[in-house]
Structures are given as structure tokens and as C-alpha cells.
Amino acid sequence: MSKTAKKKPYLQTLALGGLSLASYYFLFTHVNQVMEYFVKGGIYAALPIATALYFSIVHGSFASNVLSILGLQAAKGTGH
Amino acid sequence: MKKWIVVLFTAVFMLMMFAPAAFAESAPPDNxxxxxxxxxxxxxxxxxxxxxxxxxxxxxxxxxxxxxxxxxxxxxxxxxxxxxxxxxxxxxxxxMFLGLTRDKLIALLIVGLVGGLLSGFIGSGGAFVLTPAMMSLGAPGAVAVASNMCHKFPKAMVGSYKRFRYGQVDVKLGLVVAGSAIAGVQVGFQIQKWILNTWGSAGSDLYVSFVFVIILVVVGGIIFKDAVTTAKGKTEVKTPKLAARLQKIKIPPMIHFKKADVVISAWVTMPVGFATGLLAATIAVGGFVGVPGMIYMIGATAMVASATELLVAFVMGMWGSIQWALAGLVDIRLVLIILAASLFGVQLGALGTTYVRDHTIKLVMGTVMLIVAVSRGVKVPVYLAHLNIISLDKNLANLLDSISFWALIAALLVAGGIISAAMVKGIVRSRIEEKEAAVAGRA
Structure with a gap:
């Protein structure tokens, strides 16, 4: 392996993956309560929106790190 | 630049506040x-x-x-x-909520992954197959539309962030298009409502299909032809003729879009956004006119247009999701299952764009649009039969229904295939070049 190769974010990926998995586990093991509140509408509309945003950040960062570990990165010279 | 963006963000969100019925993909039912x-x-x-x-x-x-x-x-x-x-x-x-079996879970993950890949690459797509896929798995139409939208905006957010980092998003253009698209959605929704009241559900389906097929065949055909022509040539075509002509119209306010490298009158950008919204409210896939509009009317490259469309999808999707969530129709389980795969897909599609040239994005978009047009086109006789204009055998109607569904799946698979092949080719080429450069450096 070349000396200039970037260090792969194993630890970060593991932490994010763990957090994402735990979040999915929590949500799906409490699905009845979740569905009770998430469909109430009105002010409760914030719940599905915030949840979708939360998962997109946690799981999205995890996915991004997995792709980096797999060596799938943007072509050199593109942005940063 | 920064001042402009703050002003535009404020304007777009003000517009949202004064447009309570403005959301893509028709309105949540209220009865x-x-x-x-x-x-x-x-x-x-x-x-x-x-x-x-x-x-x-x-x-x-x-x-x-x-x-x-x-x-x-x-x-x-x-x-x-x-x-x-x-x-x-x-x-x-x-x-409301379909029982989730292992098969349904796998189907949602696969469609999510490929749909995400497509969105990351061409800026839109996924929605046209996700909503029917959820419905065929047993979700009621309204829940499928709501859940699709609530999954779309975080996916578009992640995708646009990635492509912003690759230097492909024109934030100002995205906000201008999103702002005028909200107005388009309002008008599109009113037209839909009028048609629904006048000709009923089958009439509305027929109208939607008619618009869908015409637009997808015409615009998809133009993009496909352009992709094939530019793929043959060694260089990309600079500015499309129509965009060049429109750029000469100097009616103020003129807007400078830095990333798109275009100075154009707001009177040109507004109709593009308006049409995007109109179509989003009519056929649920505004990006199929938003991206071509940004390319052929405004003069952005397919790379910038597809990246910017993700920002438009985020802004509009977020607003739409709030409306559907207020009505309590989002099935968060479906949203999160699809996101589990589509957040991988969208980032893969986004990074894929860094390995390809403009014509590959156009090729994928043109191909998808033409196959999706077939999917909707074959349904036209079914709707005509519902309106008693023609008579149709029940078996034939069922066959047309399944052709329509499988054409959507084919669109996803073909697009996924082209994107993956182009990406693998690009990555291999880039690694060979890197190795050659390293060898030359050592020598």
C-alpha cells in the first residue's frame, strides 16, 4: 500500500454503525408506541420529520464512511 | 454571493409560509x-x-x-x-400500515438502493418507482405518497451535500428554481383538482398519463439524442442553442449563477422552476423537467443541473413532507427501511458523477424517461376503458398493468446498470492513471 494512502476511518465507521443500528433497533422494538404518536398529526408532525433527519445524518455518515473504507471515493481533483 | 443566498433562502421559506397548499405530488386528503x-x-x-x-x-x-x-x-x-x-x-x-414480511423488506431495500443511486446520479428519480412499489406491497396510496416524500427530502439533502462538496451544486440556481417551483405546484394542484372534479378519478389518471407520456417522450427523446450525439464527439457541446438565445434576453433582473457559469434573466429561470413545480404536482417527478430545463433553457451543464436538482428536491420535499406529516400519513417504518439502503445509493450515485462526463448523465436520464413513458403509456387504454371510451378485455387490462409495473423496474435496473458500468470503468481508468503517474514520478 502506498505511504500516501489516507488512513481509513474504521473507528468512526464502527461508532456510527453502532449508533445507527441501535437507533434502528430502538425504533423497531418500540414500533407500536412510535406509530401511535407519529400519526397523530399536528404538532406531532415534527416527530417523523426529525426522525428522518436524524437517521439521514447518522446513517448517512455511516454509509459515507463505509464507502470510503471500500475505496469508493470521488475522483481525484473533484471538490474536496 | 453569501448575501444573495441568505436573501434567497428567506424568500423561498417566506413563499412556503404563504403557500399552505404548496407541496409536490398532490394534496393530502382531508375527509x-x-x-x-x-x-x-x-x-x-x-x-x-x-x-x-x-x-x-x-x-x-x-x-x-x-x-x-x-x-x-x-x-x-x-x-x-x-x-x-x-x-x-x-x-x-x-x-394504514402494511405488515412487514422478509420479502417486502428485501424489496424495499433493493428499490431504495437503486432509486437512491439514480437520484444521486441524475438528481431525481426513485420516486416514480417507490410510490407504486409501496402501493403494490399493500400501502394505501396516500401513505405511499407521504412516506415516499418523507424519505425523499433527507435523501436529497445527503445527496446535495455530497455533490456540493464535489463542487457541482449551484445553490443560488437551486433556490431560485425551488422558489418558482412552489408557485408551479400551487397552480398544478388547482388544475388537478379541477380535472378530478370535472372528469373524476379515471379522467384525472388519463390527464396525468397523457401529460406524463408526452413530456417524457419529447424531453427524454431530446436528452437521449443529445447524449448519443455528444458521446460520439470528443468534446461536450458548450451551451445548447436555446439556452444561448435565452441568455441574450437582457430583461432585468439579471442573475449571475456562478457555478453554472451563466448570467441569465430571472424571467427565464422562473418559468423553468414553475414548470418543475407544475409537473411535480401533476406527474410527481418534477426533476424530469427541472434538470432538462436547467440544461437546455438556462445553459447549465448536466453535471451542475443534476446536482442542483437535488437541492430543489430537498427544499420542495421537506415542505411536502411537513404537509403530509401534519395529516399524520407518514409510515416512518417504510421511510427508515428505504433510507437504510437509499442513503448508500445516493452517495454512490453522487460519487459516480465524478468519474463520468456530462453525456453519461444525459444518457441515463434519457433512457429512464423513455422507459418510464412506456410504463405509463400502456396504462392509457385502461383509463380510456374506465371512462367508457373504449372497451377492454379484463385479462388484457391486467396484462397492461403488469407491463406497466415491470417497465418501472426495468427502468431502475437499466439505469443502475449504466451507472454501475460507467462508474467501474471510470474508477479503473483513474487507478491506472494514478499508477502510471506514480511510475513516471519514480522514474
Whole structure:
């Protein structure tokens, strides 16, 4: 392996993956309560929106790190 | 630049506040309540219904068409009411949440992954297959639309962030298009409503299909032809003729879009956004006109247009999701299952764009649009039969339905195939070049 190769974010990926998995586990093991509140509408509309945003950040960062570990990165010279 | 962006963000969100009905993909229905039944009384043909919002049980009458066994106790349901007979009567009961089996889970993950890949690459797509896919798995139409939208905006957010980092998003252009698209959605929704009231559901389906097929065949054909022509040439075509002509119109306010490298009148950008919104409200895939509009009318490259469309999808999707969530129709389980795969797909599609040239994005977009046009086109005879304009054999109608569904799946698979092949080719080429450069450096 070349000396200039970037260090792969194993630890970060593991932490994010763990957090994402735990979040999915929590949500799906409490699905009845979740569905009770998430469909109430009105002010409760914030719940599905915030949840979708939360998962997109946690799981999205995890996915991004997995792709980096797999060596799938943007072509050199593109942005940063 | 920064001042401009703050002003535009404020303008777009102000517009949202004053446009309460502005959301893509038609409006959430309003003649229903969400809740569950706890008891049915066959003798009096009534049931005890507990609405989710108030939790106060009430006895409701059941319409004659509803049998006692149709009332599933304790399942969350969308319940439609009519005020006939002077009191509230239940006219329709739709169980809201489909049971999730392993097969359904796998289907949602696969469609999510490929749909995400497509969105990351061409800026839109995924929605055209996700909503019908959820419905064919058993989700009611309204829940499928709501869940699709609530999954779309975080996916578009992640995708646009990635492509912003690759230097492909024109934030100002995205906000201008999103702002005018909100106005387009309003008008599109009113047209839909008028058609629905005048010609009913089959008439509305026919209108949607007609618009869908015409636009997809014409625009998809133009993009496909352009992709093939530019793929043959060694260099990309600079500015399309129409965009070059439109850029000469100097009616103020003129806007400078830095990333797109275009100075153009707001009177040109606004119709593009407006048409995007109009189409989003009509055929649910605004990006199919937004991206070509940004390329052929404004003069952005396919790379910038597809990246910018993700920002437009985020802004519009977020607003739409709020509306559908207010109505309580989002099935968060579906949203999160699809996101689990689509967040990988969208980032893979986004990084894929860094290995390809403009014509590959156009090729994928043109191909997808033409196949999706076939999918909707074959349904036209079905809707004509519903309107009693032609007669259609039941078996033939079923066959056309399945051709329509499988054409959507084919569109996803073909697009996924082209994107993956182009990406692998690009990555291999880039690694060979890196190795050659390293060898040359050592020598």
C-alpha cells in the first residue's frame, strides 16, 4: 500500500454503525408506541420529520464512511 | 454571493409560509380521520372508533357497503366519513400500515438502493418507482405518497451535500428554481383538482398519463439524442442553442449563477422552476423537467443541473413532507427501511458523477424517461376503458398493468446498470492513471 494512502476511518465507521443500528433497533422494538404518536398529526408532525433527519445524518455518515473504507471515493481533483 | 443566498433562502421559506397548499405530488386528503376500531356492533351496524388525535372513543355508523367483518379491530386505519343522514357515517376504511414480511423488506431495500443511486446520479428519480412499489406491497396510496416524500427530502439533502462538496451544486440556481417551483405546484394542484372534479378519478389518471407520456417522450427523446450525439464527439457541446438565445434576453433582473457559469434573466429561470413545480404536482417527478430545463433553457451543464436538482428536491420535499406529516400519513417504518439502503445509493450515485462526463448523465436520464413513458403509456387504454371510451378485455387490462409495473423496474435496473458500468470503468481508468503517474514520478 502506498505511504500516501489516507488512513481509513474504521473507528468512526464502527461508532456510527453502532449508533445507527441501535437507533434502528430502538425504533423497531418500540414500533407500536412510535406509530401511535407519529400519526397523530399536528404538532406531532415534527416527530417523523426529525426522525428522518436524524437517521439521514447518522446513517448517512455511516454509509459515507463505509464507502470510503471500500475505496469508493470521488475522483481525484473533484471538490474536496 | 453569501448575501444573495441568505436573501434567497428567506424568500423561498417566506413563499412556503404563504403557500399552505404548496407541496409536490398532490394534496393530502382531508375527509378522513386516523384511528382504530375497538368494537363492532353487527345488530345496529355501528362501531366504536378511537381517533388518534383525541383518543376519545365515539360510536360511529357504518355505511351499508361496509360489512362488519371489514372492520379490523385495533389496526390503525384511515377512516373516511360522510355527513349523509345528518350524522357521521363511515364510508371507507383503509388499514394504514402494511405488515412487514422478509420479502417486502428485501424489496424495499433493493428499490431504495437503486432509486437512491439514480437520484444521486441524475438528481431525481426513485420516486416514480417507490410510490407504486409501496402501493403494490399493500400501502394505501396516500401513505405511499407521504412516506415516499418523507424519505425523499433527507435523501436529497445527503445527496446535495455530497455533490456540493464535489463542487457541482449551484445553490443560488437551486433556490431560485425551488422558489418558482412552489408557485408551479400551487397552480398544478388547482388544475388537478379541477380535472378530478370535472372528469373524476379515471379522467384525472388519463390527464396525468397523457401529460406524463408526452413530456417524457419529447424531453427524454431530446436528452437521449443529445447524449448519443455528444458521446460520439470528443468534446461536450458548450451551451445548447436555446439556452444561448435565452441568455441574450437582457430583461432585468439579471442573475449571475456562478457555478453554472451563466448570467441569465430571472424571467427565464422562473418559468423553468414553475414548470418543475407544475409537473411535480401533476406527474410527481418534477426533476424530469427541472434538470432538462436547467440544461437546455438556462445553459447549465448536466453535471451542475443534476446536482442542483437535488437541492430543489430537498427544499420542495421537506415542505411536502411537513404537509403530509401534519395529516399524520407518514409510515416512518417504510421511510427508515428505504433510507437504510437509499442513503448508500445516493452517495454512490453522487460519487459516480465524478468519474463520468456530462453525456453519461444525459444518457441515463434519457433512457429512464423513455422507459418510464412506456410504463405509463400502456396504462392509457385502461383509463380510456374506465371512462367508457373504449372497451377492454379484463385479462388484457391486467396484462397492461403488469407491463406497466415491470417497465418501472426495468427502468431502475437499466439505469443502475449504466451507472454501475460507467462508474467501474471510470474508477479503473483513474487507478491506472494514478499508477502510471506514480511510475513516471519514480522514474
Amino acid at each position: 378522513f380521520k386516523i384511528g382504530s376500531f375497538t368494537q363492532v356492533n353487527e345488530a345496529s351496524h355501528t362501531a366504536t372508533f378511537v381517533p388518534s388525535d383525541t383518543n376519545e372513543p365515539a360510536t360511529v355508523k357504518l355505511d351499508e357497503a361496509i360489512k362488519a367483518e371489514d372492520v379490523k379491530l385495533d389496526d390503525k386505519a384511515m377512516v373516511s366519513f360522510s355527513d349523509s343522514n345528518g350524522s357521521e357515517t363511515v364510508t371507507e376504511i383503509t388499514v
